[in-house]
Amino acid sequence: MTSTTDLSSLPASPPASPPGKPEKVLIIGSGPIVIGQAAEFDYAGTQACKAMREEGITSVLVNSNPATIMTDENIADVIYIEPLTVDVLTRVIDRERPDGLLPTLGGQTGLNLAVELAEAGVLERYNVRMLGTSLRTIQLAEDRELFRDLLTEIGEPTPKSAIVETWDQAESALEQVGLPAVIRPAYTLGGTGGGIVNTREEYEQTVRSGLAASRISQVLVERSLLGWKEVEYEVMRDSAGTSITVCNMENLDPMGVHTGDSIVVAPSQTLSDKEYQMLRTSALKIIDALGVEGGCNVQFSLAPRPDIVPWSGAETAEALEYNVIEVNPRVSRSSALASKATGYPIARVAAKIAVGRRLDEITNRVTGRTTAAFEPALDYCVVKIPRWPFDKFVGDRRLGTQMKATGEVMAIDRTFEPALMKAMRSLEFSGRSSLWESPHWQDDGWHANEGGHLSATDERMWALFGALRRGIAPTDVSGRTGIDPWFTERLAHIVALERRLLAEELTPSLLRAAKRMGFSDAQIGELADHLPDRVRSMRDEWGITPVYKLVDTCAAEFDAETPYFYNSYEEENDAPPTASERVLVIGSGPIRIGQGIEFDYCSVQAARALREAGVQAILANSNPETVSTDFDTSDRLYFEPLDEESVRDLLDNEAGNGEAPRSVVQFGGQTAVNMARALQRAGLPIAGSSADAIDLAEDRGRFEALISSLSIPQPPGAAVETLEQALPTAEAVGYPVLVRPSYVLGGRAMEIVQNANELVRYFGAALEERSGPILIDKYLEGLEVEVDAICDGESVLIPGIMEHIERAGVHSGDSMAVYPPRTLTGEQREAIVDYTTRMAFALEVQGLMNVQFVIAPEAEPSGPGVFVIEVNPRASRTVPFISKVTGVPMVPLAVNVMLGRSLHDQDYEGGLWPEGQLVAVKAPVFSMSKLVGVDTFLGPEMKSTGEVMGVDDNFDAAVRKALIASDTVVKPGATFLLSLSNQTKSEAVPLIHALHEGGCRLLATEGTAAMVRGLGIPVHEVTKLLHESHPNVVDVIEDGTVQAVINTLEGGRATQMRDGFHIRRTATEMRIPCYTSLDTAGAAIRALGTPGGAYDVRPLAEYRDGVEV
């Protein structure tokens, strides 16, 4: 019998939910951006809110993340920016009385909270219906045991496994499970005694030692699927039982690497129709059995080529073998990718299904003619590559089951090679095209298996090219990596063309072949020894220009209305220029540390403002997770790498025979701003501040001269090229000094240096990695303050001033910040407004600007003590925060300024916007538990991945909320471990008293304990000498004695870095707060004193505008 027949014999799925459409629906967001939960849920939530609006349903949205589009007033109807806890959500439900809850659109966070609300009886008490996928379905899919049972019941395969307690049992288990197998001893720390075994001898040895190591003499023997193909299906099902698959995706990296860390292609490339349909049928059978109503993701492992990855049973197998690995009964990162890869808006459709619509009642807005009940047909290839943070962090780069990427890029082309090459360009690693090779790769690493260059790390993609370049055969590369030879053969094509470009004269046919293969002008130039511009002009001469193809869900079968394009070196252009006025908004590319979702927020707002002003918005971006790459955000979407070549190509396409539209570069973070110079060189117009204004702010020498001419104070310093220049400069301004490369993103490679020795070390490292000047500034350890401003050339509007909780030295992206400022004097405020205004005029800013100040009165006794430390003539990270808390629509104002409407014409005037009644605290959120080996101390280099906001009508409540939302709150009476640097000991005295008075128990390392005892406060000493005695600092954190850590260090990378490293890492791994700044600790300790529940839960607009909504 076929599987479909089995399907019909299953118990009927529950009848279509009888109650009608809900009137008011609660949507839970996913909170701050962390590794594993990023912008894709802003995209999903935004789509859900829009879908509710289309259905005439009121949406109530709760999210703690202010940098999201979904928390914008024109997306949801009622918006709460509040911590995501059961308590807060219960209070929201009590106040709003929604009759429905959408559980499946806020990632795992939203899903878990929905389940907790249901289990706590809150939904029942308030008569809130769980919409779409039911609680039972969620539990069935999330509980491993229940899910396994369900799969067994419907005859779907899961990886074979057996629990054994004796060698006899192990022998029969081997028959059943086969080799290779994974041995996991029960109850051993970190899997001691386990591992993967390939032979019977290894099996016996490992099982025996595992049984011995296990406290209960038990091991789990599981079939190893390492190296099997990993394939995902995105499926949808409605209440009538209609089921479709939106997309299937194949991981280039086989099983063993987290799918979020895998390079993914869509559709699958190496599956025959038999395999494709087998897995598709299985996925549909599973969602039917689960009773999913909405979207769902099903992950499979599929048998690989046995000649590449041997597996037991392969010799005799005729059938195609697979296993079901995991199911997510909600929208996910993969569903966002699938939506962008196909044009099928999964979250929107899932939300509509949840409120009772059937797939065939929902219009496919891409074609405008067909419905959501169909399966997209792709006539292109999509490649996704994760964006890992190891360009910023030193840590364990190996990829495995713990996801490490902060974001991802996607690229589209008609065939695989150019899609891959464009995706690599989209990563925006400067100087790291596919030609890049790590200087650390030694010759012997090419043939090593374990730990060789081809093992799974963030650099493997480049290493694959490296291996092929060295003549290692594609099948050998596949054998060593488990990557299907189909892919390695394709990479070999690329390498073969590299060779031709190196060896042959560049002819029109070779150039065309290279472009069709995805080589950038810069790469071709590098290989064929021409400047990139020369390659471009050759292309122009020879007529080798890309055309733009449409993503239309139907492989051109129907005329499509949605203008969503990718470029390709093909014949026919689907995207002729339009006649209307239009402006290009350059997006911000992949989410990475230092450039997060805030810039997507700005890009989306910019597109909307343009459209509202009657100007067509064109958007270019490479990030599939975002709202900006939703096809209805702009009038035209170009899914392209954000580099000079791609942006110029699309502008050329837009120009047709006329003029290119203007480009907006100030909303897409550093990615977009960096484009200004290239655009200017190419004679392409920029809307808003000119390339020269940007250069003026970024070029240290020019900027310093300008600021001096305005008589605005800044910390003394200079740009230097060599160590010989650096030493006297540092000496002259006086240590400590802040050193950094001149062009920075997220404080990359920025350090506070205490003395000449450290400076020498910094230079050694810096010169190895980059060229260009190094900036040395006097480090003023004062209060840090920042403002965002809008300038139209006539006036400068400052919506608000933010005061950082941590003093200067901690990157602004990692600082807690409060609005309005709490400690500034009137004179200081005036100075801030005055300096900002004069700099904006002097820089001739048209649009947005961000300025960071340090307040150091002792450094300027004669004046207000306000020093400018940085100016960025672009939208900053804080634009969404400040826009939301002040109600000043910064991005639309700036866009209209660029379109020629003054602030005055928009009913705004210059100066500081009046402060509101609310207090808002922004707190950073880190993903450090996922990045093994990365040090967590706060410094000038940014480390956070996201942020939350706590808002209330007083500071204490706002701080408390921010801490709760960022999961760094400490309970009264908690036990603290203190390990303080000498420099900070005296300053910590009031905190230690506060902790003691707050009933906290104190543990401290040797020196700190002595100091605490000196204060007459009881303290328990623990050693930081890890190898000498127990319990040491690590023990007391690991065994749960300690609930919070305060660990300060002085200066850059002294011995304390090493000492404290284990303390900080252990705290991170135990997921307890570890404060490395006394300022943050102070805020947290202060919040200890705020009684629980002493905060309000109200819609943002109510706090801000003081009126009930």
Place this chain on the structure above:
Amino acid sequence: MTSEPRPPARLVLADGRVFEGEGIGADGTATGEVVFNTSMTGYQEALSDPSYGGQILTMTYPIQGNYGVNAGDDESNRIQVRGFVVRELTDLPSHWRSERTLNAHLQRAGTPGIAEIDTRALTRHLRTRGVVMGTITRSESTDEALARLRNEPQYGTEDYVAEVSTPTPYEFEAERPAANGSAPHIVVLDLGVKRNIMRNLAQRRCTVTAVPHDTDAEDLLAMKPDGVLFSPGPGDPMLLDHVVRMSRGIVGRVPVMGICLGHQVLGRVFGAKTYKLKFGHRGANHPVRDNRTGRVYITAQNHGYAVDGDGLDSAVTVSQVHLNDGTVEGLEHREFPLFSIQFHSEASPGPKDTEFLFDRFLASVTDQ
């Protein structure tokens, strides 16, 4: 993607549009109606589907040949398309079941093809102006090719069924689950049957006999079938008067299932006319609504003609419609155990969501 340079080739359409590319498959020319299929997998099954008789097949998915070709995935005993059009054909397939490259497969069958053309542009052209005759050539100029094209038989005037149908009856050989009790005997009227139809029946323990398209009703009934399946096939159903006539002798006497061309023939038996669609339905993503339950099924389709529901007599109802354009997708007789479907419940290539229709057919067989 190729290891050796390929000769230039062009696809010339009867309306004068020309696509320049590279020759793949066999040398020589190929002429036929140019159609497109939007399925992302299943090139081997599609190439061997007899319903493509007389046609040049374009796959809209640009990368073809990825998993090679194996003996098990053919749907008939040869490549049925006249010519094959792709954006990219790989000479380096990767699959453990693969026995040869797709290119070698085309060469062995003597089927010419063309690669490295903008197949999306071609698809848009066909979608906009409707399917059109075309020819693949390596040596001729466009004018020469056009002149030749004008003199070759036009699709729609030719009966391709005779070409693809079996000349003599045969029993379908397949591994079958052991029969407990009697195995139903199903006779398949072969208008261009796909193996997977017979495989589906065999898996359901049936004995399957395929008979030629011009078998008499009496001869067929003499084989004592428990049910008759009217198979899919190529070409214009209006050319199949002889099959329609013969069908009248079958209908009402044994349970009947019709698929694709078989469905169109049955439509004609019940008074309907058939008409040509602008560019047909070919792919693996076609949504069909069951009028009784409201549920939508994703189906595999491959047809250029449709049954006009207006002329149907009241003995049959339209049981299914295409969600995108409302065309008739299924017929059901009010009294007799007879139903037909425009789509391919046997899939291969395509989704298997409607394989249960074979169960429905066999249920009607065993009820008798």
